[in-house]
Amino acid sequence: MFPLRDHNPSGSTPYVVYLLMAANILGYLWYSTSFATDRSLMMFYDSFAAIPREIMAGEAPLTLLTSMFIHGGLMHLAGNMLFLWIFGDNMEDEMGHLPFLLFYVVCGVGATLAHVVSAPSSNVPLVGASGAIAGVMGGYLLMFPKAQVDILIILVVFFRIVPVPAFVMLGLWLxxxxxxxxxxxxxxxxxxxxxxxxxxxxxxxxxxxxxxxRGGPRFWRRTDGHPPHPETHLSSSRIPRVRRIPRQPGPWGK
Incomplete structure (x- = not known):
């Protein structure tokens, strides 16, 4: 089950999402091609990945941040960037650019600390943006629980794109x-x-x-859990580009 996109177009350009994606992708292209041996690459990971034992000892605190921009492979990077692309633009639209960037960083650092607490004596390096992106997904669930998300279901030779509410997809993931x-x-x-x-x-x-x-429970009742702007309904067989319909004055305005 792979998410492909949501039906919740953003009303503004997600500059921070673009910046984060560029930092992760360009960084991966650099460190995956810049080391002549596996040993030198592992030394890079040891220097910039978060190692729970070191964090618990108060060493290398900056790795709480640098580890968020390092990935263990192309598929690891691609999966994380896909989730950030799907869910990040709407959270940046709701929060604003700089608050969203701070939110992302705090979620990433907090996620790393959660892992450190679960394995305080581990010497295994921790890398990846998925903790920060999981925070974006948690915020998305709260704001848009019934936003439609297109998922690709693969069962052996059966392929099908099915729209499901965000709370189903994100709830199963959690x-x-x-x-x-x-x-x-x-x-x-x-x-x-x-x-x-x-x-x-x-x-x-x-x-x-x-x-x-936004109103808490009143926000949910007003929108029935959907985004506070018109969603675009898509065919389950095609996924065309979605554009935001101009918001009309009314109870969903902000």
Whole structure:
């Protein structure tokens, strides 16, 4: 099950999302091609990835930030950038550019600390933007629980694009992180499930003031959980470009 896009077009240019994507992609192109040996590449990871044992000892605090811009491979990078592209523009639109950037960084640092707490003695480097992006997803769930998200379902030879409410897709994703976290030893490497879950919950909590400012439960009742602007309905077989319909004065205005 892969998310492809949402039906929730942004009303402004997501400059911060573009900047973050460029930093992650250009950074990957640099460090994945700049080291002649695997040993030198691993030394790079050791220097800039977050290592729980070092963080617990008060060492290398800047890796809480630098680790958010390092990825372990092309698919790791591509998956994270896809999720940021789908959910980040709407959160930046709601929060504003600089507040969204601060939100993203705080979610990423908090997610890393959640992983450190789950495996305080681990020497395995932690890399990736997924903790910060999980925070974006948590905020999105609070603001737009019924926004439609197109997901690609693959069952052996069966391929189908199906629109589902955001709370279904994001709820399943969060549940998978808890299930994976309970069944895995975070000190052995692999997927940082508790970083994902922690980032998601931190993002949801940090978005609460914005949600309350929009009216809290009244905001949900007014929009029925959908975005506070017209959604574009798409065919399940095609995914054309979506443009925001100009907002009309009324109860959904802000």
């Amino acid at each position: 549940g998978m992180q808890f299930i994976g976290g309970v069944g895995a030893d975070p000190s052995l490497g692999g997927v940082a499930y508790w970083a994902h879950a922690g980032g998601f919950l931190i993002g949801l909590a940090l978005t609460l003031p914005l949600w309350i400012a």
